[in-house]
Amino acid sequence: MSGFTELFMNKEWRFWDQSMSGRASSALESFAADDMLCELVGKGESLPTIRTWVHEKTVVLGIQDHRLPHIGAGRKVIEEHGYQSIVRNSGGLAVVLDGGVLNISILVSEQHNAIDIHAGYDIMVEFVRHLFPQIADRIEAYEIVGSYCPGSYDLSVDGKKFAGISQRRLRHGIAVQIYLCIEGSGSERAALIRDFYESGLDGEETKFVYPVIMPEVMASVSEIMGVSVTVQDTVIHVQRLMNHMMSNVRMQSLQPTETDLYMFYLTRVVERNQKMLAKTDK
Template identity: 50%
Template sequence: MEDVLSLLQQSEWRIIDQSSLGPLFHPLQSFAMDDTLCESVGTGKSKAVARTWVHYDSIILGIQDIRLPHLEDGLSYLEEEGFRYIVRTSGGLAVFLDEGVLNITLIFPEKEKGIDINRGYEAMYRFVQLMFADLTDQIEAREIHGSYCPGSYDLSINGKKFAGISQRRVKKGVAVQIYLCVTGSGSKRAEVIRQFYEKALKNTETKFEYPKIRPEVMASLTELLGINLTIEQCMMRFLQVLQKISGGKFYSSQLTAEESNLYERYYTRVIERNEKWLPK
C-alpha cells in the first residue's frame, strides 16, 4: 500500500478540469488530450496531471470491438439510439459514457524504475476508495462477470460494478483512466451495450470471447449508496483527496502553447485512426 500511495504523492499535481464542457466536447478530443499530457509528463515538461472529463451519450469502443463480425449492424443500432461512437487507443472493450459518468485520468511520469501496470491500477483503486471513504468501505476491485468491459480491476459494491479502469502509456508517461458511473441507471447503460453486441455478433462464433452482458450486475454510485450524488459533488471529493495526498500542492491549468501544438498532432492522429478503423 505504501508503494501505491507514494505514486499518488507526487511533488505537485496539475489539474485540468473538463467535466463541464457540455455535449459539444467530443470523446476524440479526450483521448488526444490524454496522449498529449502523457508525452508532456513523460518528457518532464509537465508535473503529474489529474484530468477530469464528461462526455454526453457516447459509446467508446475498444480495438477488439472493431473485429466484430457484424460491426456495421451494431453501429447502426447505436446511431438509431442517438449515440456517437469512437474507438479508443487504450485497452478494454466498449463502455458507455453520458452526463452521469465522471471520468478521471491520473498521469504519472515513469521514472528509471518504471511503473508496474498493476501499481497504476492499484493507485486509481486506492484513489477512488479515498474519494468515498466516508460513505462506504465496501468498494472492491475484482472482475465482475456479465459487466461491459470486464477486467480484474472492475470496481464494485456488493457485486455490482460502477467503475472500470484502463491504462495508456506514451513516451514515459502513464495515464490511468477510470469511468465512474455516478448517477442514472447502470443496468440501462449495460442494456445498450448488450444490444450492441447482440446485433454485432448475431450468435457468430469468434476466436475472441466478447462479454455476455447481464445488465443487473451494473449500477451507479447513486443506486448503490442510496444517496443522490452529483458529478459536482464527486468533483469536490476528487479535489479534497488530491489536496490531502499532495499537501495542497496542486493548481488548475490549461494546455501550454507547446502542448497545444502537440495536441493538434495527436487529435489528427486519433481522427485518422478512427477513419481507418471504422466502416465508411
C-alpha cells in the same frame, strides 16, 4: 498503500477539469489530451496530472468491437439509442459515456522510478476509495462477469460494478484512466451494450469471445449508495482530496506551449478512428 501515499502526499500536481467544458466535444479529444500529457509528464515537462472529463452520449468501442461480423448493424443500434460511436486508441471493449459518467485520468512519470502494471491500477483503486469514504471498505477490485468491458480491475460493491480502469503507457508516461458511473442507471447503460453485441454478432460464432452482458450486475454510485451523487459533486471531492493530500495543486488547462503537441495527437486519433470506422461501413 505506501506507494499511493508516496506518489501524492506533499507533492506538486496539476489539476485539469474538463467535466463541464469538454462535454460537447468528441471523446477523441480526451484521448489526445491524455496522450499529450503522457508524453509531457513522462519527460518531466509537465507536472503529474489529474484530469476529469465528461462526454455526452458516446459509446467508445475497442479494437475487437470493430471486428464484429455485423458491426454496422451494431453501430446502428447505438445510434437508435441516441448515442454516437467511436473507436479508441487503446485496448479494452465497449464502454458508455454520458453526462452521468465521470472519467478520471491520473498521469504520472516512470522516467526515474518504474511503476509496474498492477501498481498503476492500484493507484486508481486507492484514489477511488479515498474519493468515496462512505463505501471505501466495501469496494472490491475483480472481474465482474456479465459487465461491459470486463477486467481484473472492475470496481464493484456487493457484486455491482460501477467503474472500470484502463492504462495507457507512452514515452515514460502512464495514464491510468477510470470511468465512474455516478448518476443514473448502470443497468440501462449495460442494456445498450447488450443490444449492441446482440446485433453485432447476430448469432454468429467468432474466434474472439465477446462478453454476454447481464445488465443487473452493473449500477451507478448513486444506486449503490442509495442517495443522489452527482458528477459535479464528485469533481469537487476530487479537488478537495488533491488539496488535502498535495502540497500545491495548480489549476491548469491546455497551455499555449502544449497546443502543437495536442494537435499532433488529436490528428492521429481522429485519423485512426476514421480508418477504423470506415472498415465498419463496408
